[in-house]
Amino acid sequence: MPKVSLRLRTLVATSALSAFVAFAFVSVAGAWSLEEAAAPYKGVTIRTIGEALPPLEAMKKLAPEFEKRTGITVEIEMYEHSEAVSKVMLDLNSHRGRYDFIIQPHRELGKFVTNGHVEPVEDFMTSATLRDPEFKPEEQLYQRLWKEISWYDGKAYGFPFTALTMYEWYRSDLLNDPKEKEGFKAKYGYDLGPAQDWKQYRDIAEWFTRPDQQLYGTALQGKRHEALWYEWLNFLYSFGGDMLDVKSGSECGPVIVNSPQAIAATEYYKGLMKFSPPDTLNYFWDDVMALMQQGKVAELIMWNDATYAVAVDETASTVVGKMGFDLVPQGDGGKVAQVEGWTYLVPTDSKNKEAAYLFIQWMMAYDQQLNQHLNGGATARPDVYASADVQKLPYAKASMQSNEVARPKPTIPQSSEMTDILVRELSSYLADEKSAKEALDQSAKEISALLGSCAPMKYPVQ
């Protein structure tokens, strides 16, 4: 047979094979359906755990649709923040495999990954039978948020359940009141409006502190609780400080928590205590949210997953239609926000990993994300933020803006202990047990000792 003819034959055969493979792939992709993918797991029950807040409640309301389509039963356990974290730790370390997937704050990620407790999602994502071709997290999610919340050391371990940031909440009715505007301008020499810097923030807090009218300028989350640390981080970042001198959450690096910027931020933070209600050293996020719902506070810095209950839910809030939202005021650190996501993860000991992945993937789809977001969620999908329904929410713009400038925080295995050290020392400072410098120096010493040689103190303590 002539040479040309052989080439032609080879070409034809290769083309035919390619066409067949392409056709097969397209038909498989086109034919992918949740019902078929879930068929092998029909009758299975998958169990998960998370924090008892609106996003999880919204998921619970959505789950029956998944159950109906797949025959997989979804059990959701809801607990208070710390309880949800400690129950997971005990389950993972006892290797009981009680939870088929877990929803956890991303600061815990390093601990889970380095101890081999969670599965990378790569295997699920490359499985033709499990992967929904329509699910493209590399295109559909805010990449920075996904990588901050669900990745560790360059590898994806899940998808964001919520992409939480904190921003400024203010009473727009008070700030737009002509009488208030007039009085404020007379006293401070500039127009009253949402605070853009920390001087304005303090002035507004001072102006509206009227204990005789049951109104306070702000409300600090001063209880010895993680809430104190989270709130303080906004001040720290905005003043140009940080805890470690690193570029990503999974890195270890020099300790800078006692930098001059950090000390200034901490002193400023405590300075706001006099504009906060008397019980401020006993408040965490639930308390300040309740105060805002009761209309007792003019401005504060708070989480985006709590905005719905204050700005939209008329059954719970007296200030619906009276709220405004903006980025955290700017300091030397520029426009910043601190991100704390809760992430879906599949434990290594999960007994139904594939069924759990199918549920997670289904929850990440646009329709479910939109529904969850409108009911108090905080999605990591920009297309959901772009929807007309979401744009109607009074906090949509602030949420989007803060997502864009959110800073990473440590997710290394020792991050919980770092948090605990800082919570204790910050609380000691607020309780007048020590000065800001003493508290942060002590924190720096302990964090440096905890992390070892990778974390020398950039500002050595005498």
Next chain:
Amino acid sequence: MNKANRPLRGQLILDRGASLPLILPATLLVVVFLVGPFYYMAYTAMTDLSFANPDQKGAFVGFDNFRKLVRDDPIFWSSFWLTIRFVVASVAIEFVLGFLLALLIWRFIERQRLLTTLLLVPVMLAPVAVGLIWRLLLQGDFGMATYYLRAIGLLSPQSAVFSTPSLVMPTIVAIDVWQWTPFVTLIILAGLMSLPRSPFEAATMDGAAPWRLFVDILLPLLRPIIALVLLLRGIDAFKEFDKVFIMTGGGPGTVSELLSIYAYRVNFKNWNLGYGAAVSFMVYLVVLILCSVFYKAMYWKSAAARA
């Protein structure tokens, strides 16, 4: 034991055969739930086990954790002394008030059953419920107790109990006294009701004054009951956790960080289980010493009384 009181060999064998199945379930329970976990805790205290740090897989470190605890951990010591102060203050007040209340009921109240039932309500509440109740009552914005404290001028309008560091521990002691004084009353009242009448009648016939009756007859007769109630309350107060955790979480600062709260933080916040077991072991050790001192004191007093 004299020869007459000694059991016969046959009886012993018979008894051994019968008693073994009877005591086995209880023994198993004690071994599985008390002895086993205790030895495991003691072993864990000598390891570097951490659920957080992958490099600490539970290697044996001897007494390193105890050394660090005793020499290099100022928070442990401040928590320890705070706990001791809490135990002494709360148990002393509970004992004095409980004793007085028991005497009052014993001498002057006829319908003791109804009163003691009512008195026992705080004791019957779970500590978590007590913590939640008082957290709400003393909440700075809408707490009912806060409102009345401000109304009568005991609290300034610009302060709140759990946000004022100097008020936190006295309040926690007061709440513990509120909850546990009835328990002390009940035990001492039971002791008073079981006292024999004859020593009192004899002393009265001899012309003893009420004070002498109290000091020389009532108190010595009640000594075992008093020791028991102090021991029980001392151990319980030393382990206090739930109420304080719910009300203050150990704050503000370290103002209410009792030893049990510190142990909780090390174990279940930081997951440093080796070191946490050492902290827990120290709690156990102090309780053990307390028990031993009380038993010794009781035995010494009883022996002295017999002599």
